[in-house]
Each structure stands twice: as structure tokens, then as C-alpha cells.
Amino acid sequence: MAAKPNAFYAQSGGVTSVINASACGVIEAAREHRDRIGKVFAGRNGIIGALEEDLIDTSRESKTAIRALMETPSGAFGSCRHKLKSLEDNRAEYERLIEVFRAHNIQYFFYNGGGDSADTCLKVSQLSESLGYPLQAIHVPKTIDNDLPLTDNCPGFGSVAKYVAISTREAALDVASMCATSTKVFILEVMGRHAGWIAAAAGLAAEQEGDAPHIILFPEIAFDQKKFLARVQRCVKRYGYCVVVASEGTQTADGTFLSDAGTRDAFGHAQLGGLAPALAGMVKDELGYKYHWAVADYLQRSARHIASKTDVEQAYAVGRAAVEYALAGKNAVMPAIVRGKGKRYSWRVGEAPLAKVANVEKMMPRNFITRDGFGITEAARDYLAPLIVGEAYPSYRAGLPRYVRLKNESVPRRLKKRFRVT
């Protein structure tokens, strides 16, 4: 078949408020190169769509609809947490992938995800050699956890950071205005299983001594109940109230999560939640203060209404760059955000080898956390502050954001054989 090769794009893992901006970047850049790239097929529900030959034909979407992805949160094509095992452990899945790609003349593989996806993408990039099928695999970085190495930050993070910093500032004003006679301790639980980046971003809400948040709990710092309660009490005595922002991954020295619901996701990670009420219970029982708590959960990672403009622009840029890398013949790479050296924040897209990205988790450096373990340092502020700059408001109709609903038409199947991901 002499037709131009097609591209496959899939969203992987937990979605973000700007992952669709990356999709927009991939699709728009591909459309600008119709001479070399045929169509962009998206996996329905991520990589599962490729395995089950459930492909979405993005060429059926209008230019306007694709552009509207820039301001629509979550995964427009569906996402999943399916992680491919090694070639030795599950050769059938890789062979199926190649079968589907061959049937649809797919030679470009764009995988939009976090650390686990980088690993899958790396494995796929090696298929060209091991299974003799011409395929270029480019990883498009995305994770609110901000834990990918070799990139200044991860698209998706800046917007959660902005949401958490703003929410902390707002809720703190609420508590401050009533603390004389009402709630004295407010606890906001945020995401961040192993790395405390999101909780750290709440620290940007504080401008001067005494400002909230007064305590940040990081997964990187072993939780010590006695020290925690002493600090809460000190804050209430000094400022009249205490705002705590806690990473869901807050754990004791022996690695026990403060609140582990006991269930596990497909990657074997514990499904967390309920940390905030656990902390509130300690405060109530030991100190007797009136408390309130909030758990932002999905609200924080889908809050496109208050996304960071910087984040939206970076998400779009890595999507475009992925296509450019593919056209330049690259394989097993990831477009990364590279921070400029000047005092004023600047950034560009650079190239990172996937082999050095996959399965490496970037934790908060210790010098980003204050010595007492409850706050962020100036170094952390310098790093975090530029990532939340700028507002990129979606358009509204009747008071609500106009998020796009794609047609998501299926590509006709070409294979007789069905494959079910279990």
C-alpha cells in the first residue's frame, strides 16, 4: 500500500485539564503535514483502543472542534491505566498491536501519559526492531504528579498547582474571617501519591508571615503526629487559625499511608482517600479545635476553568513537537520542557531520550522543603511560581464553560480477529 502512513494517538493514565491541548497540538501539527502523515487515529480509551482495534477517526472532526480541545479538560478520546508487560511476558499484546497498526497503516505512535506510559512507549519503540515493523514511538508528557524526569515540569501540573494555590488562598480567607468563634483548623487534601509537588504548590498562596497554608504535608517527609499537632496548636495560638494542605500520599516513617482504603489500581498502587478526615479526627481528639476539611479529588485535575495559561501553552507545544520529532525520523524520545537560564522565566521544548524517562520518579528535592518539613523554601517558590502564571479562560455559554463534545466516529474494523483486554 503506497498510501501515506497514519498516526496513532492515545491518552494514558489519569487525565488532566490540559491533556486535550496536547491532543490538539498533535492533530493540528499532523494536519499541517498531510503530505507525509495520513490520518490521526485515536485509541478509544487509550491503548486499549489499539489492542481492541477500537480506533477513532479524528479526521472526521472539524478544525473548530479540534481547536476547542485547547479549552476542554479530561481525555476527549478516553484514557485507561493499562500497562503493557514486557515483550517476554506478554508477546501476544505486542503482536496484536502490530497487527492493528499494519491493518491501518499506522507508523507513528504518539503516547500521551506519565511515567508508566513512558515505559510502555519505550517498549513499543523497540518493536520496530524486535518484530520487524516500521514504527516510530514518541511520548508526549502529561501528569499532574509532575514526577517525570528530564523535563522542567509536566504538562497538567501547572494547572493543578494553580487550582490548589487559589483554592488554598480562598478557603483560608474563609477560615480567617470566622476563626474567632468558629472553625480553627481547615484541612485540604490534594493529590500526589509519592511526590509532594501538588501540595507544595499550595505554598504559593502565602505572601507574608502568617499567611496560609501554615502546614504542608509531603509524602517525602515522614508524618509525625506529635510534631504535627504541636505545629497546629502553635499556629492557632499565633494566628488564630491553621490551614493544612496535605498530600494524599502522606505517610509515616514505616511507609504506611495515613489513609489507605485498601483497594489497588491496575498498576498495583493503593487507592487512597480519606486522609483529610483522618487528620481532622486527630485535631479534634487531641486538641479539641473545631475543624473543617475538603477533599478536592477530581475537581483539581479537571478544573480547566482556572487552568494555567503557561501550562496550556506547554501542553500544546509538546503535542506539536511530538509530530515534528516523528517527521524528523526520531524514535523513543519525549519532547520535554526546558527552562531558560535567565531570571525571567522562559522555556522551550527540548528532546529527552525515553530510556532515561521511563520508570524514573522525580521527587521534590529536599532543599525545596523547609528544614522543619512543613513548608516550601524560596528555591521551591522560584521553581513553582512561573508554572501557574496566566489565565486561559474557556469560553462560556449561559454561565457554563463550553467544553467540546467530539463525534468520536469509529474507524471501520479491518481485522476479523477480536481481542479483548482483560
Added chain:
Amino acid sequence: MAAKPNAFYAQSGGVTSVINASACGVIEAAREHRDRIGKVFAGRNGIIGALEEDLIDTSRESKTAIRALMETPSGAFGSCRHKLKSLEDNRAEYERLIEVFRAHNIQYFFYNGGGDSADTCLKVSQLSESLGYPLQAIHVPKTIDNDLPLTDNCPGFGSVAKYVAISTREAALDVASMCATSTKVFILEVMGRHAGWIAAAAGLAAEQEGDAPHIILFPEIAFDQKKFLARVQRCVKRYGYCVVVASEGTQTADGTFLSDAGTRDAFGHAQLGGLAPALAGMVKDELGYKYHWAVADYLQRSARHIASKTDVEQAYAVGRAAVEYALAGKNAVMPAIVRGKGKRYSWRVGEAPLAKVANVEKMMPRNFITRDGFGITEAARDYLAPLIVGEAYPSYRAGLPRYVRLKNESVPRRLKKRFRVT
């Protein structure tokens, strides 16, 4: 003393993202009438500030700072939940109020609050007669609960409604994009102790059949676990996922709150929270679906970053009107929002007698709730939709809203006698 009489302004009860817009309205209108109103003194921490002679001199704030209240959430002067008992039961408090007012030549009383505050304001309005001190008391409506009678809606509500509708739409997109292999049930707990207005507003997020929220739980409808779980299961089977928005006041037929932490506030109301995890537990145990839950708590009522423009304008208007009513010699009244009769939404400020406002709770009319008890009707949509229209973004600096910090300088005390509110 021939000096012009001063005004007293206080914020009462739970704060909102637009209560300061009302404060701005009061202060700006009073400043326009310097010939008849001296200074506006604000109670530090609400009515307690009056009782303890802890007054804030708002004349020390610049025009710019007062204007900035328009875009600053929560109570800039502090609020409290202190409710005055009847004159017979606590004559000392009323006598103290008059003592403080007399000492500071205060003859206008502006009380910015909800139902309980309307009751206090009414009692204060009667002091003129019973204790022989010239005083006009005007209530400025405010409550996210939207449960005041005689007003089309309550300033503060429209912004929470907008926040909840947007958050529901955003989180639902998140769940929808991953439900094939991950979370199937998402539960968002929102405020609303006795009236389901806030939860109802989430219903605006849905545009067509199948859209979230799929289930709304109202305090007005007795919770039936069997019916609830059957509906959850039906949604998951039909749509692949189910988004539930639950009022914190959700209760069974015998009036038991689904989650009652057991503590009570100063008005004797139960302090709620933890409903969402309770519902999630039922879903997990009975249906086995993977779930996530969020509790918005203070985030929803302080989210000035996404306030409703209509709400901000109405909050400001009732503040101004209160001053105009006072200057017109009125007493024991409340400026209310009156909805125009046309199809296109319009509103004006009208006058409501406090005697008919105090201690009356406006519940959701039954015809606003679908027959099955799990959704809102077209009548409810028609009522709610205009209240969230328009965005009124605050200004930003470095990615964060620039909320004003007033100087809040104290008025020098004139009384020797101290009074402590216990």
C-alpha cells in the same frame, strides 16, 4: 452631640464569595451621603464586635481598597455565628448594644446575613421603641443556602451554584474519560443543610440525556438506600458511569443525617461532613464499583475566582439599597431581589418586611424536584439558570487573584466597661 449619625455594618454567619461586594455597596453608598451619614463602623467578627466595642473604622480604607472588596471573597471584617436571644432572655446584650451605639453615635444598623441574622436584625430594629434609642435596622441578605423567603434568591448562592455546576461538569468529564476501566461512580458532596438548592444547581451541568449529574440527593427527599443503589447501578449500566451530587443534609425518612459528626454549632445545628465517603462505602460494599469522592466544603463558598457576575451585581445592589432604605427612614426591612416577569431574566431590588423574613426557611418547591426525587425539573432549571450567568473574574498577579487585605484599624474605645461575649 450634633455630629452626623454613624452607621454600623456587620457580617454574620457563614461567609460567601460575594458578601464583601455587599459591604462595598453599603460603604460606597454611605460615602456618597456624607451629609447624612458620618462614618461606617464595621463590627470586628460580626455582631460580637459591637457587643465588645471592637469596631473597625472603614473610613481609614482608601476608595481603591473598598472597591477591591467587589472581588475579594469571605468576610473582610470577620464574621461570627452569635445569635441574640430574645430581649427577655438576654436584656444585658441589648442594653450593651445600645450603650456602644450611643457612645459612637451609631443610628444605622446594617446586618449582612441569613435567616438567623434576619431574626437578630428584627430584634435590634425593635430596640428603638423598647429601649428608647433611635436606631434603624436594615438586613442585607446573604446566604449560600438560598433559603430566605421574599427574595428571588440570596446573594452568595448564585456563585456557589456556578462553582458546583462547573465542578460537576468538569469532574464528570474526568470520570467519563476513564470509566471503561477505572472509576465508575463519582460522588461530590456539597453544602446545604436543610434546603437542596446548592445540590440542585449541579443539575445545570447537564445539557442532554445521559449527562452528569445522574443523581442528585436533596435533604427534602428522604434517602432510600435501596432506591439509590438501584439507580447508581442503572446509570453505570446505561452510561458507563454515574455522577452523584449529594447535599450534606441528605437524611433518611426519620430525619437522621447520613453522616452526623455529632458536634453542634452555636445555633445548635449539627456539624455535618463525611457524607460522601459514607455513600461511597455503600456503593463499594453493595455494588463493588470503583469510586472516587470529593468534598468541596469551604472551597465552594469562597471560590471568588469563578463567581457569578449576576450574583456579584446583586450582592452589591442590596448593599447600596440598604443605605438608601435607611436614608428614606425605613426600619426592619430587607432589600430583596425581585425577578422580572418577562421570559428574559431581569431583576430589581424591592423591599421586604423583616418580620416576614426572620426564621422562615425557603425549601426547594416539590415541583423543582423530579418525581423520582433524583433530579431537577425544567421549572428548577428556569429558576436557577439565570443566577449563574456571567463571569466576574478578579484581577491576578503572578497567577493568583489579588484579594484585598484591609487595614481594619480599630475605632478608639469610648466605654470603660468591658463586655465579653461568651
